[in-house]
Structures are given as C-alpha cells and as structure tokens.
Amino acid sequence: MDVLVQGALTSAVIALVALGFSLVYGVGGIVNLAHGSFFMIGAYSAYAMSETGAPLLVSAVVGVLAATLAGVLLERLVITPIRHQEVAVLIATLAVAILVQSGVQFFYGGLERQLPGFVSGAVTVFGVTLQQTRVLAGLVALVTIVTVLLVLTRTPTGRMVRAVAQDEEASRLIGVRPERVTLYVLAIGAGLAGLAGVLTAPYGVLTPTMWLLPLTQAFAIVILGGLGSIPGTVLASVVVGFLDRFVAFNVKDGDIKVGLVTVAVILATLVLRPQGFLGKVAR
Amino acid sequence: MENVGLGVVAWVTTARGWYEGEHMLRKKWAVACTVVAMSALAACGESGGDVASDPTTGASAGASAAGSGETFKIGVFGPEQIPQGEDVRDGALLAAKELNAKGEGPQVEIVFCDSEAKPEKAIACITKFAQQDKVQAISGGFSSAETLAILDTVKRAKLPYVSAGAAAPDVVKGVDSTGPGKYIFRIGPVNSLNLAADMCLTVTTKLTKEGFSKFGILHEDAAFALPLVEFLNACLPNPSAATKGAIPAAVKGVELVGTEKHTPAATDFSAQFKSLKDKGADFVIEVNSTQVGIQLGKQWATLKPGFALGGINVSGQSSAYFDVTKAVGELNGPAGIVRAAVSEKTIPFFDAFMAEYKRDPLYNGAATYDGIYALHEAAARAGALDADTLVTELEKTDRVGVSGVEKFNEQHDVIYSATDPKAGLSLLYFQYQADGSKKIVYPESLADGNTYQAPPGVTLP
Amino acid sequence: MSSTDRVLSVAGLKVSFGKAQVLDGIDLHVDRGECLAVVGPNGAGKTTLLRALSRLNESTSTSIEFDGKPLPDSAYATVMAGLVHCPERRRLFPGLTIRDNLELGARRLRKQPDTKAEDLERVFSLFPKLKERASQSAGTLSGGEQQQCAIGRSLMGRPTLLLLDEPTLGLSVGVKEAIIGSIQTIKDAGTTMLLVEQDVNFAFRCADRVIVLEHGQVAREGPTAQIAADPYVKQAYLGVA
Numbered sequence: 001m002d003v004l005v006q007g008a009l010t011s012a013v014i015a016l017v018a019l020g021f022s023l024v025y026g027v028g029g030i031v032n033l034a035h036g037s038f039f040m041i042g043a044y045s046a047y048a049m050s051e052t053g054a055p056l057l058v059s060a061v062v063g064v065l066a067a068t069l070a071g072v073l074l075e076r077l078v079i080t081p082i083r084h085q086e087v088a089v090l091i092a093t094l095a096v097a098i099l100v101q102s103g104v105q106f107f108y109g110g111l112e113r114q115l116p117g118f119v120s121g122a123v124t125v126f127g128v129t130l131q132q133t134r135v136l137a138g139l140v141a142l143v144t145i146v147t148v149l150l151v152l153t154r155t156p157t158g159r160m161v162r163a164v165a166q167d168e169e170a171s172r173l174i175g176v177r178p179e180r181v182t183l184y185v186l187a188i189g190a191g192l193a194g195l196a197g198v199l200t201a202p203y204g205v206l207t208p209t210m211w212l213l214p215l216t217q218a219f220a221i222v223i224l225g226g227l228g229s230i231p232g233t234v235l236a237s238v239v240v241g242f243l244d245r246f247v248a249f250n251v252k253d254g255d256i257k258v259g260l261v262t263v264a265v266i267l268a269t270l271v272l273r274p275q276g277f278l279g280k281v282a283r
Numbered sequence: 284m285e286n287v288g289l290g291v292v293a294w295v296t297t298a299r300g301w302y303e304g305e306h307m308l309r310k311k312w313a314v315a316c317t318v319v320a321m322s323a324l325a326a327c328g329e330s331g332g333d334v335a336s337d338p339t340t341g342a343s344a345g346a347s348a349a350g351s352g353e354t355f356k357i358g359v360f361g362p363e364q365i366p367q368g369e370d371v372r373d374g375a376l377l378a379a380k381e382l383n384a385k386g387e388g389p390q391v392e393i394v395f396c397d398s399e400a401k402p403e404k405a406i407a408c409i410t411k412f413a414q415q416d417k418v419q420a421i422s423g424g425f426s427s428a429e430t431l432a433i434l435d436t437v438k439r440a441k442l443p444y445v446s447a448g449a450a451a452p453d454v455v456k457g458v459d460s461t462g463p464g465k466y467i468f469r470i471g472p473v474n475s476l477n478l479a480a481d482m483c484l485t486v487t488t489k490l491t492k493e494g495f496s497k498f499g500i501l502h503e504d505a506a507f508a509l510p511l512v513e514f515l516n517a518c519l520p521n522p523s524a525a526t527k528g529a530i531p532a533a534v535k536g537v538e539l540v541g542t543e544k545h546t547p548a549a550t551d552f553s554a555q556f557k558s559l560k561d562k563g564a565d566f567v568i569e570v571n572s573t574q575v576g577i578q579l580g581k582q583w584a585t586l587k588p589g590f591a592l593g594g595i596n597v598s599g600q601s602s603a604y605f606d607v608t609k610a611v612g613e614l615n616g617p618a619g620i621v622r623a624a625v626s627e628k629t630i631p632f633f634d635a636f637m638a639e640y641k642r643d644p645l646y647n648g649a650a651t652y653d654g655i656y657a658l659h660e661a662a663a664r665a666g667a668l669d670a671d672t673l674v675t676e677l678e679k680t681d682r683v684g685v686s687g688v689e690k691f692n693e694q695h696d697v698i699y700s701a702t703d704p705k706a707g708l709s710l711l712y713f714q715y716q717a718d719g720s721k722k723i724v725y726p727e728s729l730a731d732g733n734t735y736q737a738p739p740g741v742t743l744p
Numbered sequence: 745m746s747s748t749d750r751v752l753s754v755a756g757l758k759v760s761f762g763k764a765q766v767l768d769g770i771d772l773h774v775d776r777g778e779c780l781a782v783v784g785p786n787g788a789g790k791t792t793l794l795r796a797l798s799r800l801n802e803s804t805s806t807s808i809e810f811d812g813k814p815l816p817d818s819a820y821a822t823v824m825a826g827l828v829h830c831p832e833r834r835r836l837f838p839g840l841t842i843r844d845n846l847e848l849g850a851r852r853l854r855k856q857p858d859t860k861a862e863d864l865e866r867v868f869s870l871f872p873k874l875k876e877r878a879s880q881s882a883g884t885l886s887g888g889e890q891q892q893c894a895i896g897r898s899l900m901g902r903p904t905l906l907l908l909d910e911p912t913l914g915l916s917v918g919v920k921e922a923i924i925g926s927i928q929t930i931k932d933a934g935t936t937m938l939l940v941e942q943d944v945n946f947a948f949r950c951a952d953r954v955i956v957l958e959h960g961q962v963a964r965e966g967p968t969a970q971i972a973a974d975p976y977v978k979q980a981y982l983g984v985a
Contacts, residue, residue: 002557
C-alpha cells in the first residue's frame, strides 16, 4: 500500500518535469539540457518571494511565472539562433544550466534553503501516513498533467502542437509556424517544471545543484517511454515513480540503491528495446 | 552514484548510436547522451559548484605584531556555504578577536579558505596555506571526508593541524609524538567511537530506564557514521563486552531491531520509518551530520511514526532547526553543545558567539574556537612558532575549553573530562521542548531537574 | 486577359542546392480555374518547383506574382495568402484522427467566418470513405485513403491555388482511377491547380496546359492536346514511336 500511494504521488511530480522535456523534444527537436534549471528557478523564485514576506500563493505563482519567463528567454536568446545545429543546442543549454547554477550559488550560496508548505501536518490515505505537502504536490501535479493531456488531445491548440510534433514541415503547409509553437511549448514546459519545483520545495531542500536530478530523471523517462512520445512519457513516469518507491520500501538500504536500479532498467531498455515503450508507434 | 550510473547508460547509448548510426534520430540522441554523460560526471565531482569567494575572507582579525613581535598566522578551512562551515570560520575569527584584544602572546591572524565541502578543494586549501600564505598552523575542517583527505598533505607540509570538525576514528590513525603524523591533533568532536560508546552507555543505562527496549538505527551513509554504527551494533546487545567493561551490563535486555541508512541528499524517509516501525522499534537512534537532518526531523515530527527519535543530528544543534522542523521531543546528543555550565567557558563562549553572529554555535564552531585557543596557548608557552616546538607544546595541553577540560592522549586525540571524569564518558543530551527550547536531560548533573519526556505520539510503558 | 485571372506568374525562378542548379530559370503562369500539369523525368526538379513556390525551399527569381501581389517570402505567409501545397507522400499527421487532419487544413481560415462544417461536408461527399473513418487515426489508412485525406486537408483551406504533388504515387491502378476522378471533380468545381505528376497519361487527362520540365528547364510548354501530339513527348514519355 505504501508503494502504491507513494508511487502515485512520486510519479505525478516526476511526470510534470518529464512532460515538458518530452514535448519540447517532440515539437522542436530540441534536447534542452537547461530543463532542470526551470525546476530550480521555480523553487528559488518562490523562495525569494516568500523571503520578502509575500503570501505563499503569490510566491508560488511568481515561481511558476519566473520559470515560464526563463523558458521564453532561453528560446529567444539561446536556442533560436542555433536551432538547427543540434550539438550547439546541447552545449548551449548545458552552459545555461551551469550558468544558472553559478548564479544561484552567487546570490544564495550553497546553503540549503527551505520553502514553507501550503499545508503542514500529516494525513492518512489508505492507511498510509503522509506529509500533507507531499500529498498536495502529488494532487496538484496530477490535475495539471491531466489538464495538459486534455488540452493536447481535445483542443485545436493541442491538435496543432501534436501536428507540429508529428510532421513539422506538413504543419508549415497548413499555416502553422512551428517556431512559435516551439516557443509556446518551451515556455509551458518550463512553467510545468517550475511548478514541480515549487511543489516539491516544501518537502525537499533548495540547493544550487537541484536541477540535475530532475533533468536526469526526465532524460531517463524520455528514453524509457520512447523519444518524444507523450503517452510513453506518462507511462514511463509511472514506471519510474513506482519503481523508485518499490525499491525504497522493499530492498535493504533501498533509498541508496534507487538510482542504481532505475539506471539498470534504463540500460535494459536500451539493450532490449531501444525505441522505448511507445517509441515508434505513437510519435 | 546515480550520476555515474547515468554516465554509463549515456556512453552505452552513445556506442549503440554510433554503431547502428543508420538513423538520424538515434544519432541525435547519441550526441545528447554524450553531453549528459559529461555533465553528469562533471556534476558528480562538483556537488557544491563554484562559488566566487575571496580565499582570505575574514582575514581581518590579524594585526601587526604587538608585544611579542611576530604574528601567528593560522590557516582555517571549511565549507563556507553551509552552517557547519560558517561556524568553523566564525569560531576561529571570534577566538582571534578575543586573543588579539587581550594582547597576551603573539597576535593571531586567521587565513580562511573555502573548501566547498569537496575533498579536493580542502587539499588545495592546505597547499595554499603552506606555499602561498605561509601559515604556521592549521585548524578547522568539517566532515570526515574532507578531513581524512587532507592528512597526507598536512604531513608533507609539516604544519601543526588541530582538527575541529571530524569524528572519524581514522583522523588520528597511526598518530604518535614522533612519527610523520605527529603534526595532527584533534580537539573536537570526540572520536566517533567514543561518541558511539557514549550513546551506547546512554541507551543502555538511561533510555532503558525511560521504558524503551527496542532500538533501531537510522544513519547517513557517511564516513564518520559507519564505524560509529558498527560499534553501536556490537555494543547495544552486549555493552559490557564491547567496551571491555567500561559500560556496565544493561539493566534489562536491549534489542536492536534494525538498521537503515539514507544518502546525505535524501528528502524522503518514509520507507525507512516504515521499515523500522514494522520491526517494532520504539526508539530510533539517528546519526547524521549534514543538512539532511532537517528533513529527517521535520518528517519525523510531521508523520509521527510512533517511535521516539534521538542521537547525532548536527543540523539539530542550530537555532533555526526547530522553527522548520517543530521536532518536539527529539533528543540530541552526544555530539552537540548547549548553553549550559559544562565548563566555566561554555556560557561565556555562547554569549560572545551569539552577540557577534546572532545565532547559536554548532559543535564545530566551539571546537575551532578551542583549537585556535589551544594553538595560541601553545605558542605563548613556547615563545616560538616553529612547527616542532608547537607540536611539543600542544601535547602538553591541559586547558579548560568550551566542552570541558581538554587534554590530548598519546594519539593526539582529545579527551574531555567534562563534568565528572570518574563517571567515564558523559556527554550532553538535550531534548527539544514544545516551545522550541533545548533542555539538557543527560547527564543529570547538568539537567537542572529536567527529565526526558516521551515525544507526541509515543507512549512509554 | 485581365491580371485578376492570372493567379500565378513566375519569371526566372532558380533553385540551387550547393553547386547543383536544380531549377535554372523557370517561367510559367497559371490562370484562374485552370489546371497546369508539370511533367518530366525523375530529378527534373518538379517537386523542387512546388517547394520553391510554397517557400519550403530557398529560391531566387526575377518575379513571382500571386493573386495580383508579390508572393510572400515565408511559408506561413504564403499559405495565409491562399497558396496551399498538398505535398508528395501525403504527409498526414499519423497520430491524429482523420477529422483532426481535415480540420487542421482549415487553420489558414481561422480569422475568417467559420466555414469548417460546410467544407467538411464537401470533403466527405467527395470522399465518403473518410466520413466512415473520421475518428480513426490517419496512420491506419490505406495509401489511397491517405491521399484522399491529404487532398481533403488542402481543400479545407479553400486554396486560391492548389499545388498537388504526385497524387497517384505508389497507388494501384484502380485506386489511381478514383483519385483522378476526384481531382477532375475538384477542378470542375473551379479550383485552380498546379499538378506535378509522373504519370503523363493521367496528367494529360486532367490538365488544360502542360509544361515538360527537363534538367531544371522548361523543355516544352503548351495546351495539352498540342503537347500530347508532340513527337518528342510521344517518344520520351508516352512510349509511342
């Protein structure tokens, strides 16, 4: 039961970060190594606002907006000029990630920071006692993901985004500007990652290196789920989330081995089914 | 760990990508994976990142020679980004300020170097001290990882080093007064085996009296913790044998039901809590020294897993800890310090530190403070600043420090005779009260009538 | 002939890929309601011509007038101006349903009064199979149905000029006939077309005029009957000695 409840919550938050990463790759063909930085920017911006005494909700909104704005700036200033040179995009976005880390370190030092939660205390769900902040994060993440999926599948805008992902040139021929769609998707993906940062900050810690784990998780999920596949991303997030909790609860010193087991699964995926779960089918 | 793993994955992907190479998509991902591999590996060695800092930050306490003529230059290093490292720096600066104000003996100049919690940076600090700053002695250091890393460099530099932030037994391994390790001293914290022995004593003689019988251990996967936990594992079931009779046999049977560990970066302890609870633990002994303790305490206080918590939680010594965690009933010891009359120096030190920096000191702030004093007293006694003379004088140290009467044994390791030397080990344990105050509960001689209270959600038989 | 009846007029269109001159000074025009077919061997530059016109490829030219104005430079603006390109190999969005594919074709009209429902009915009456399978994803269709869907998607944009690239490529004879029939229906309904086709017989059946493109240049140009009767064309393309 612990694994089920906690796995669901963990999966939802992981998926929030991975979804944006996957969408940006699917739509723009961009592997954005600065994606984890949006997670960090969201968390630190919310922290900075709450330090000024702003209400928590305002801080959280500012955190998400700051991450979104960072996404727009990244697209306009860094990615656009070099969009069609894949290696250059990789190196430039990695450089941005390191720059953001240095910036955070400069302003806040390496000291771990704490963001207060919207809620405190514990709650028992299906016999499992959990921190309320964690439950809230999981629920908000879940609702957001469902919303994003509905927008993608049920609205004209979502159809347009999927069209660009499936055939960029054909989308140009029906009057879509893929560059703009990429910008919007990157901004929204950044906002989603920022939201994940804001949501997890109350039960995690803020450090200048907090961008790396979400990025590597998103990377792993995208490999596992199939490159650019949205259903694959969601499915892989669930697998990684549950696996993470299953190992933590059922393996001796599982907490320490979680990363290794996840990596082992990814290795197995690459060897046995390099296209991932839904790699070639659903793109 | 997972960074390395991911790096491996990435390289395998790369290899596959280039090998199969027929598909542009895969090629693109091969490049992506290569870059991530590099970044993962890079970030692996760079947990703290680069921070712009002046290596001589805080070197303001120095002054031109007054009285004796020569300035005593002491290199101090620690990870400035975390409270543990700030205390190393500030404890040293406070000592220097006081000493220079008194004007007896040589003037002290502190040269601080930021080790960024990275062993390789700590080594670079020592090299810089020796070659560039030309210091006469070294103190500070936080974490056994960085302290153990610098020892060879210290031996080669032949500079007295008074360690003030590492509990691992190996810090003084092979040290004696004539060998190459003679420059190494430890003024605090107590060797982790002694800490472990003290915890074992407390558990078997004190906590059992409170009604606890089933103990679990939850420790950080860190250099200082491992020998400590190993010792506890042997000692709790059979304290008398493990301590060669230093601890009497337990009043009643103590059962060790399970041991769990967590990474220094862990944010979720629910799996460990559940495992220990399922095994029937009624008291969980925590052992951690980094910021991870904050989340641990917070989750314990929030989730109320049904067992009491206590042990070494260095973050838990900080004045901001309770505001974040609300960990009512958490027991903290034996590595901590509290504003209490442990020695005649304890309360004045606390008050001076509080006045200067507006926060409570951690254990290593006190230890570095004592380290600077011990070095200065040795220099003053000897009237010289050369390394061999300083070492000889340091060995004669017998002073009242913040944590008690400080002497070095033949391994240059500190022995506190804090309150009552005949009672053997008796370090401090305090418990967080509902109002956030820290009340000493053990040893009784310092407890001022306060007694251990079961935390919320825990019922004692 | 008034200028409004001339939908497209191209002068001196050149495209090069690196050192290869793929199109070397093409002049052509398309009049309103007309179907101009471009035929020629593989590699003559037929597809490149269409891609240059819809601004997917870089090109240079003396002038290109579209619907009385200079043709815009970007693919987006070209589509918005009414030049709709139905590309080679259909290029549907395979993960989207047929209805979604068709409705996306109406995107260029999004700022105008909504004609989507009406146009959708027209496409469905032209291609009844698509109506049956409207909520099936486009990737599951047969080749002929995909071609129908692609043409339907282009029609949804109410093109001023429809560029149609190889609509019968890879289709069996029966399916080809059906496509030819519907293209004729579309033409009869008044849609102006520039048709690129390898199957010369088919092209001749649909076209009012024909251009023969060889080595990036216009080799022959004229009304269909005249080109069909040309001895060179007969020999090279119709297999008649």
